[in-house]
Amino acid sequence: MKKILSWMLLFSLTSGTAQPIPWSKIRTPAPGPAASIGSAANGCIQGAQPLPARGTGFVSLRRHRNRYYGHPQTIAFIRDLGRAVAQHEGASLLIGDLSQPRGGRMPSSHRSHQNGLDVDIWFQLTHRPQGAARRYPESKDPPSMVRADGRSLSQHWGKAQRFLLYQAAMDPRVDRIFVNPAIKRALCRSEQNRKWLRKLRPWWGHDAHFHVRLRCPKDSPDCRRQAPIPKGSGCDASLAWWFSEEARHPKKGSSKKARPTLPAACRRLLH
Numbered sequence: 001m002k003k004i005l006s007w008m009l010l011f012s013l014t015s016g017t018a019q020p021i022p023w024s025k026i027r028t029p030a031p032g033p034a035a036s037i038g039s040a041a042n043g044c045i046q047g048a049q050p051l052p053a054r055g056t057g058f059v060s061l062r063r064h065r066n067r068y069y070g071h072p073q074t075i076a077f078i079r080d081l082g083r084a085v086a087q088h089e090g091a092s093l094l095i096g097d098l099s100q101p102r103g104g105r106m107p108s109s110h111r112s113h114q115n116g117l118d119v120d121i122w123f124q125l126t127h128r129p130q131g132a133a134r135r136y137p138e139s140k141d142p143p144s145m146v147r148a149d150g151r152s153l154s155q156h157w158g159k160a161q162r163f164l165l166y167q168a169a170m171d172p173r174v175d176r177i178f179v180n181p182a183i184k185r186a187l188c189r190s191e192q193n194r195k196w197l198r199k200l201r202p203w204w205g206h207d208a209h210f211h212v213r214l215r216c217p218k219d220s221p222d223c224r225r226q227a228p229i230p231k232g233s234g235c236d237a238s239l240a241w242w243f244s245e246e247a248r249h250p251k252k253g254s255s256k257k258a259r260p261t262l263p264a265a266c267r268r269l270l271h
């Protein structure tokens with residue numbers, strides 16, 4: 001009997017049917033010094049820090065998702081942006097997802113946010129941080145900054161939102177920021193100095209929140225940086241494409257990419 005069991009065990013180990021533990025089931029950060037490993041879309045993080053539920057100029061929403069962990073640089077960035085918003089606008093940021101305690105793939109919502117360097121921030125600010133978490137449950141997102149036609153800004157957009165993006169884009173720790181194409185185009189049209197718009201990358205969605213991705217920190221040699229953003233402000237044909245028929249009605253199911261292999265250093269964090 002014992003022999004059969006050990007054979008079965010051997011079989012299950014070698015046949016590759018053993019499912020790895022999902023990252024979302026891990027409740028604690030990996031011990032050790034902070035290090036982002038791999039890329040935003042295929043990575044993990046060691047020594048992640050939790051973002052507190054509240055601080056000067058920020059409040060973190062939907063804590064039950066347990067996606068409020070990040071590299072200390074991400075936490076510091078949020079704190080600094082929060083302070084700037086408190087001072088300049090007398091309001092607080094609504095912070096969405098960062099990463100899971102050890103990063104990795106999430107079961108829903110995002111492909112990225114895996115190595116502790118991504119954070120979603122709602123465009124809407126709040127003057128009542130206490131109770132904000134209750135006012136915005138999963139079923140109720142803060143408002144969109146883009147009208148239903150997908151081409152122009154809604155009445156919720158204002159100077160405060162421009163300030164947020166400007167402040168984040170000017171931060172040297174920030175690599176890029178994903179925003180809805182309509183937001184980028186509106187800024188391309190209104191800004192005198194378009195230099196800072198370079199970091200704003202048009203992407204689907206991102207009309208109620210923007211997504212900040214930080215650069216690989218110095219303490220993270222295994223962090224994989226995304227290909228650099230092309231030169232220039234991006235207020236060009238590449239932006240115009242987003243308003244074409246092709247972009248607005250993408251053909252479905254043509255590109256089913258295989259899942260990339262997880263970096264070896266991340267596999268170790270799963271144990």
Ligand SMILES: [Zn+2]
Binds near residue numbers: 110118119210211
């Ligand atoms: Zn995001």
